[in-house]
Every structure is written in structure tokens, then in C-alpha cells.
Amino acid sequence: MSTKIKAYGAQDSKADLKEMTIERRDLNSNDVKIDILYCGVCHSDIHTVRNDWGNAKYPSVPGHEIIGKVVEVGSDVSNFKEGDLVGVGCMVDSCLSCSACEEDLEQFCEEGMVGTYNGKDKHLGGHTYGGYSTSVTVREHFVLKVPTNLDTKAVAPLLCAGITTFSPLNHWKIKKGDKVGVVGLGGLGHMGIKFAAAMGAETIMITTSPEKAEDAKRLGADGVLISKDEDAMKEHRGSFDFILNTVPVKHDVNPYLQLLKRDSTMVMVGAIEPLEPMNGGNIIIGRKSIAGSLIGGIKETQEMLDFCGENDIVCDVEMINMDEINTAFDRVTDGDVKYRFVIDMQSLKN
Amino acid sequence: MSTKIKAYGAQDSKADLKEMTIERRDLNSNDVKIDILYCGVCHSDIHTVRNDWGNAKYPSVPGHEIIGKVVEVGSDVSNFKEGDLVGVGCMVDSCLSCSACEEDLEQFCEEGMVGTYNGKDKHLGGHTYGGYSTSVTVREHFVLKVPTNLDTKAVAPLLCAGITTFSPLNHWKIKKGDKVGVVGLGGLGHMGIKFAAAMGAETIMITTSPEKAEDAKRLGADGVLISKDEDAMKEHRGSFDFILNTVPVKHDVNPYLQLLKRDSTMVMVGAIEPLEPMNGGNIIIGRKSIAGSLIGGIKETQEMLDFCGENDIVCDVEMINMDEINTAFDRVTDGDVKYRFVIDMQSLKN
Structure with a gap:
């Protein structure tokens, strides 16, 4: 019924990650068994392992x-x-029959999608184990084809950071000539810049940190707007067709709302927590919107990967071995990575 | 160049409103001179007279x-x-040549629309005077045709409370069968219910006050949801296609966002001030939006009036004489009116 494999995980919220053994189910008729080559390190991994959201299951x-x-x-x-x-x-299963699943939005499955880790394991019981492991067995519908013309290890973070930023730009139909702002330059923000630029938008990095300007331009930004510079903020007021806000923590959205054109939208993809008080006037004047977006459905994730293949887009990554993960977690927390760690899973196998 | 007429106004933010004389310009070639029959009492009138927004001009x-x-x-x-x-x-002029004006959204005129009162008077200098007066001279473009089959005095508040609630329902294309929530039952909310019901929506009044249920149903609501009833709120979770939020003060929008279906929108028309902190998760999960809307353009205001004529819709009003205005202001502030005061302007003329 199952096979034991090597993995890396934590026994409780205070523990470092260590090598351990987990079980993977034997192949069902609609399953694909995958030998893992690379796995990206997402901030959500850290939140879960450290039980920041209060719902972590151990190991x-x-x-x-x-x-x-x-x-x-x-x-x-x-x-x-x-x-x-x-x-x-981020997902390995969903009901595939509710209205969300039927619209290819499995992330909003009305019965709840099954997370790749920390989800409810329908097969072996208990909870699901993620990609810090040598192998994974996944229902075919949730497996994506990866373009072979890209640097494979740098593709890994597209599966979360990539789709999280591609989906809102795609859903809100960003097109050539639109002026798009990307707030925050981290794992999500650096992909937001690459995608917006590849879609032909005039792409402006919006950041509190002037020292990020050079890197933002290297990534494809046409300009950089320092949000602490009040004159510059005034100059850009009412000029953006769309803003992708990737800031992962509580912050004040009011200055960004003022940057939007009439009838335009800012989409939040990072901050799953209470924001600073928003002034109703900042959306009432100009009929503006603030919306949210969560990863993307499987069909759109495949479209994103195909788009990356066609446009030569990958993430900027720093490779680590599996036993460097605890240091990597600390560095992610400190914002000290450009822009995503990826684990070479050979380092766990050997 | 101008004519003196009777009006009712305040000399400063602490003063009661009293009879006074103001000047109206003589007719320009594109002007319409109007003998005022009725004028509604909007909460904005009180905010302006009492200088709550810090920008009032006197008298x-x-x-x-x-x-x-x-x-x-x-x-x-x-x-x-x-x-x-x-x-x-609410408007008596705008540039009529910017992109907003060209899209019939004069309320968002890039040069700034001229408010019916407290705006910049381009003709006589100083500031504009509103409808608490016997007569007004207005540029043709900003004059609306009023259906003659309606109770005329009850039409007056359609010009602000009506268009403010009609416009978002119209812009977000509310249609037969949609489940629409209207939050707050005051001057705006009671019109929101009438319009949503007339558009064929399943219309639910959402209120903190159980005693408002009966009146909400009389106005056309199919149901009432008491927002303090946690069980009821859970039952309706994720079920609304659209929510019109008319609450005019700071409040917590999070419980209402949880009522929305995936990909749905709550539109704010009342609270032009900082709201309680919104949790980003409440829009990220379900790709929801919170948007704003401000009155409506002239073309849409005419559409609203025509819709009212066709569907026999007017406001619920309580008539007052001009010299009762100070008491009326206090009663509006106390929420003691169903649902709009209208001044019979004959009481100023005689």
C-alpha cells in the first residue's frame, strides 16, 4: 500500500528540520509517481513549520x-x-466537481483543496507531506508539464511564486501599454516584474528601498518609484492601470490606492492578515477596487508554465543542499535571498 | 449680471441655518433657470454646513x-x-473634455467637477450655493429631465441618494436572480433595496438592527440578515453575488466580505473615512473585491430617473418647511427619519 522514502521535516514548531522517513502511497490508476529533482523554498513553508498560522500538523x-x-x-x-x-x-487534490473546480479554479474548491503539505491525506490518512523529499505520488490532474527549454532548477518556484503573480496579471487582462506597478521586491515581486514586463506593460517597481532600484531594472522594470518619496508619489498619482501588491505583512495600502487610475484595481497576493485602516474615500473617489488573488488553478498554472517556456522566464534562484535548509529559513525570514532558494534534492538522496 | 434671491444657510460652522439673500447669475446662452419646488436633505449638507470635512465655505x-x-x-x-x-x-459643471467627462463620468472630472454647493463658482466668483433657495441657474448639460408620472416631491432625493445606489448596481450589472445584500438602512440603503429589488435581484437587507426587518421587507427586501447573529451570518457565508455597503461611518467590513461568493464585489458608497482594518485573507481567499462608487455621471443619472419613472420608484420622504431645517438636521444626525427629509420650497417663497 505504501513505500518509505527519505524526507526532511520538523517534529514540532520549535524544532529544526531534520532527515526523517515518511510514507508515500503506492500508485493508483490515476496517479503519477515523481522522482523529485528540485524543490523551491516558499515563505509559507516557514509559516507552516513554525506554526505561525496555528494549523500546523507534525511531523x-x-x-x-x-x-x-x-x-x-x-x-x-x-x-x-x-x-x-x-x-x-500548492495543490495535490480537490473535488473536481464543484462550481469552482468546474471553472478550473481548484484553489477555491468548495470542499477545500488538498494542500501539497499539511493537507488531509485521503489515501493514507493523516496529513500530506510536501516536496522536501525524494519522491511524491500525485493525482494526474494536479501534475504540470514543464517546458524543457528552461533552466530546470529555476523553474521550481514558478509553481507557487510564479502562478501567484501570473494569475492576477492574466485574470485582470494586463496588456501591452498598460502601466503596472509591482509593490514589494521579494520572491513574489521579482516574478511580478518579469511577467508584467513580458506581457508588454510599462512596469514600475514600487518599493520603500532605493537600493533595490538597480536590481528591479535588471529584472525588467521600466522604472522605480520610491514610495517614501512624496513628490514622486504625487507625480505618479492616478496614473496606474493596475497594481500588484506582493507585500507579505500588514501595511498601509492608502498611498498605493491613490496611484491608481479611475476604475482600476490593486490586487493583494501577499498579506493574509489585517491591513492598516483603508480610507473608504480612496476607493470611492475614482471607483477603484482592491481585490485579492490566491495562486491559480491547474489550467492557468499550465498556461503560466507554457508562457514561461515561450518567453524564457524563470526565477532568480540560489541553490542549497537539503541540510542547509534551517539556515535558508532564517535567511528568508531576514529577506536575505535573491529571490528564491531551491533545494537540490540529489543532496537528500545521496 | 445677477439677481438677488432668498436662500437658507449658515454663516459659520456653529450657526443655525437662517434666511439670507444670495445672488444667482443671469442666464448664459447654455443655461437653464429653474424655480425650485423641492430640495432633499442629504447628510452631506450637514457635514458641509458644520464643516466636518474641514473645507466648508461660508455663508x-x-x-x-x-x-x-x-x-x-x-x-x-x-x-x-x-x-x-x-x-x-450634486454637480453643476465640469470640464466636459477630459477622459472622465468624455466617458460620461463627470463626477470624476480630471479638472474637478463643480459641486452644486461649496464648489468654485466660475461665473460670479466665490463659491456655489445649493438648493435651499428659491431659484437656481444651471448649465444645460447638468440639468435632468424628471418623469412626470411620479410623486414629484419624493423624486428629489433620487438626485443624490438615488444615483449613489443605482450607479453601482448598474455598473456591476446586477440582474434577475443575483443575490444582493444592502448593508445599512438609511437614506442610501432604502434606495439600494428598492433598486436591487426592481432589477430582479434576491435582495437581502443586512443590518445590526432586528427592528428594521419589517420596514426593509415593506421596501422590497426578500429577506433580512442580522449581522450580529453569528449563526445566520455563517449560513449566508459565500452566498452573495454583490453587496452594496451604505454604512456612512467607520466600521468593520470583514464580516461582509465573508458573505461574498468567489469573484464577487462589495461596493462602498457611504464611508469616506478610514475603515476598521481589513484582513487581506478575506479578499485573497475567493478572489473577492472591495470597490468604491461616487454618485454617478449625468447620463447615468438620467437613466436612473427614467428607470424610476418606468418602475414607479421614488424615495420615502418626510416633508418639512424651510424653517424646520435645523431640527431636521438634528434628526438626520440621530438617524430619526424615514428615510429622507424634503423641503417644500414654497415655504421659503411665501
Whole structure:
């Protein structure tokens, strides 16, 4: 019924991550078994392992930016075969029959999607274990095809940081000539810049940190707006067609709302927590909107990967070995990474 | 160049409103001169007279829910003639050439629209005086045709309370079968219920006050949701296609955001001030939006009046004489009116 494999996880919220053994189910007819090559390190991994959101299950094996090779497929699997380069993102299952799933928005499944880690394991019981491991077995519908023309290890973070930023730009139909602001330059923000620029938008990095300007331009930004510079903020007032706000913590959204054109939208993808008080006048004047967006559905995630293949887009990554993960967590917390750590999973296998 | 007429206004922020004399410009070629029959009492009138927003100009003569008869038209006026029943709302001028004006959204004129009162008077200098007066002269473009099949005095508040609630329901394309929530039952909320119901929506009054249930149903609500009833709020969670939030003061929007369906919007029309902290998670989960809306453009205001004529919609009003205005202001502040005071302007003339 199951096989024991190597993984890396934490036994409780205070513990460092260490090597451990977990079980993976044997292949069902609609499953794909994947040998993991790389796994990105997402801030959510840290929040979960440290139980910042109060819902962590232990042992906790995080990781939802998975790239690997197919090693076996179930008898009903038609889209994948042994040897295929594939990806797994934040979800490994959903009901596939509710209105959200039928609209290809499995992330909003009305029965609740199954997270790649810390979700409810329908097969073995208990909870799901993520990609900080040598292997994973996933229902075909939730497996993505990875373009082979890209630097494979730098593709991994596309499965979360990539789709999280691509989806709102795609859903709100960003097009050539639009003026798009990206607030915050981290794992999400650096992908927001790359995507907005690739879609032809005039892409402006909006940041509190002048020292990030050079890097933002290297990533594709046409300009940089320092949000502490009141004159510059005034100059750009009412000029943005869209703002992608990637700031992951509580902050004041009012200055950004004032940057929007009439009838335009700022989309939040980072801060899943209470914001500073928003002034109703900042949306009433100009009929503006503030909206949210959560990763993306499987169909859109595949579109994002295909878009990356066509436009040569990957993440900026720093590679680590599995046993460097605890230091990497601390560095992510300190904002000391450009822009995403990726674990070389060979380092766990050998 | 100008004529002296009777009006009612305040000399400073502490003063009661009293009879006074103001000047109205003589007719320009594109002007319509209106003999005022009725004027609604909007909460903004009180905020302005009492300088709550810090921008009041004195003497302050408020009133932007004006109904009257055309008594004279300029030589270039083609849409109105003597004797026509007309209305004037919150605006009396704008540039008519910016992108907002060209899209019939004069309320967002990039040069700033001219408010019916407390705006910059381009003709006589100083500031504009509103409808608490016997007569007003207004640029043709900003004069509305009033359906003659309605109770005329009850039409007056449509010019502000009506368009403020009609516009978001119209812009967000509310249609038969949609489940629409209206938060707050005051001057705006009672019109929100009437419009949403007339558009065929399943209309739910959302209120903290159980005693408002009966009245809400009389106004057209299909149901009432008491926002303090946690069980009821849970039952309705994720079920609304649209929420119109008319609460005019700082409040917590989070419980209402949780009522919205995926990809749905709550529109704020009342609270032009900082709200309680919104939790980003409440819009990220379900890709929801919170937006704002400000009155409506002239074209849409005419559409609203025509819709009211076709659907027999007017406001619920309580008539007062001009010299009762100070008591009326206090009663509005106390929420003691169902649902709008309207001044019979004959009481100022005689």
C-alpha cells in the first residue's frame, strides 16, 4: 500500500528540520509517481513549520514548488509517461466537481483543496507531506508539464511564486501599454516584474528601498518609484492601470490606492492578515477596487508554465543542499535571498 | 449680471441655518433657470454646513437634491423649455473634455467637477450655493429631465441618494436572480433595496438592527440578515453575488466580505473615512473585491430617473418647511427619519 522514502521535516514548531522517513502511497490508476529533482523554498513553508498560522500538523514536511521526473504512471494516466519533466504546485487534490473546480479554479474548491503539505491525506490518512523529499505520488490532474527549454532548477518556484503573480496579471487582462506597478521586491515581486514586463506593460517597481532600484531594472522594470518619496508619489498619482501588491505583512495600502487610475484595481497576493485602516474615500473617489488573488488553478498554472517556456522566464534562484535548509529559513525570514532558494534534492538522496 | 434671491444657510460652522439673500447669475446662452419646488436633505449638507470635512465655505447654502420647473432657457439650450419639470443633483459643471467627462463620468472630472454647493463658482466668483433657495441657474448639460408620472416631491432625493445606489448596481450589472445584500438602512440603503429589488435581484437587507426587518421587507427586501447573529451570518457565508455597503461611518467590513461568493464585489458608497482594518485573507481567499462608487455621471443619472419613472420608484420622504431645517438636521444626525427629509420650497417663497 505504501513505500518509505527519505524526507526532511520538523517534529514540532520549535524544532529544526531534520532527515526523517515518511510514507508515500503506492500508485493508483490515476496517479503519477515523481522522482523529485528540485524543490523551491516558499515563505509559507516557514509559516507552516513554525506554526505561525496555528494549523500546523507534525511531523511537518513542507515544499510546494516541486520539479521532478515521472518514474511511473497509473493505468488510467494519459497525459504523462515515464521520463517526462513535471511540476507539482500548492495543490495535490480537490473535488473536481464543484462550481469552482468546474471553472478550473481548484484553489477555491468548495470542499477545500488538498494542500501539497499539511493537507488531509485521503489515501493514507493523516496529513500530506510536501516536496522536501525524494519522491511524491500525485493525482494526474494536479501534475504540470514543464517546458524543457528552461533552466530546470529555476523553474521550481514558478509553481507557487510564479502562478501567484501570473494569475492576477492574466485574470485582470494586463496588456501591452498598460502601466503596472509591482509593490514589494521579494520572491513574489521579482516574478511580478518579469511577467508584467513580458506581457508588454510599462512596469514600475514600487518599493520603500532605493537600493533595490538597480536590481528591479535588471529584472525588467521600466522604472522605480520610491514610495517614501512624496513628490514622486504625487507625480505618479492616478496614473496606474493596475497594481500588484506582493507585500507579505500588514501595511498601509492608502498611498498605493491613490496611484491608481479611475476604475482600476490593486490586487493583494501577499498579506493574509489585517491591513492598516483603508480610507473608504480612496476607493470611492475614482471607483477603484482592491481585490485579492490566491495562486491559480491547474489550467492557468499550465498556461503560466507554457508562457514561461515561450518567453524564457524563470526565477532568480540560489541553490542549497537539503541540510542547509534551517539556515535558508532564517535567511528568508531576514529577506536575505535573491529571490528564491531551491533545494537540490540529489543532496537528500545521496 | 445677477439677481438677488432668498436662500437658507449658515454663516459659520456653529450657526443655525437662517434666511439670507444670495445672488444667482443671469442666464448664459447654455443655461437653464429653474424655480425650485423641492430640495432633499442629504447628510452631506450637514457635514458641509458644520464643516466636518474641514473645507466648508461660508455663508454655506447646501442642497443638491433639487426639483424644480424651468422658467427660462438660454438661446443655445435645446433640450429644455419653460415649464419642464427638471432636477439638479450634486454637480453643476465640469470640464466636459477630459477622459472622465468624455466617458460620461463627470463626477470624476480630471479638472474637478463643480459641486452644486461649496464648489468654485466660475461665473460670479466665490463659491456655489445649493438648493435651499428659491431659484437656481444651471448649465444645460447638468440639468435632468424628471418623469412626470411620479410623486414629484419624493423624486428629489433620487438626485443624490438615488444615483449613489443605482450607479453601482448598474455598473456591476446586477440582474434577475443575483443575490444582493444592502448593508445599512438609511437614506442610501432604502434606495439600494428598492433598486436591487426592481432589477430582479434576491435582495437581502443586512443590518445590526432586528427592528428594521419589517420596514426593509415593506421596501422590497426578500429577506433580512442580522449581522450580529453569528449563526445566520455563517449560513449566508459565500452566498452573495454583490453587496452594496451604505454604512456612512467607520466600521468593520470583514464580516461582509465573508458573505461574498468567489469573484464577487462589495461596493462602498457611504464611508469616506478610514475603515476598521481589513484582513487581506478575506479578499485573497475567493478572489473577492472591495470597490468604491461616487454618485454617478449625468447620463447615468438620467437613466436612473427614467428607470424610476418606468418602475414607479421614488424615495420615502418626510416633508418639512424651510424653517424646520435645523431640527431636521438634528434628526438626520440621530438617524430619526424615514428615510429622507424634503423641503417644500414654497415655504421659503411665501
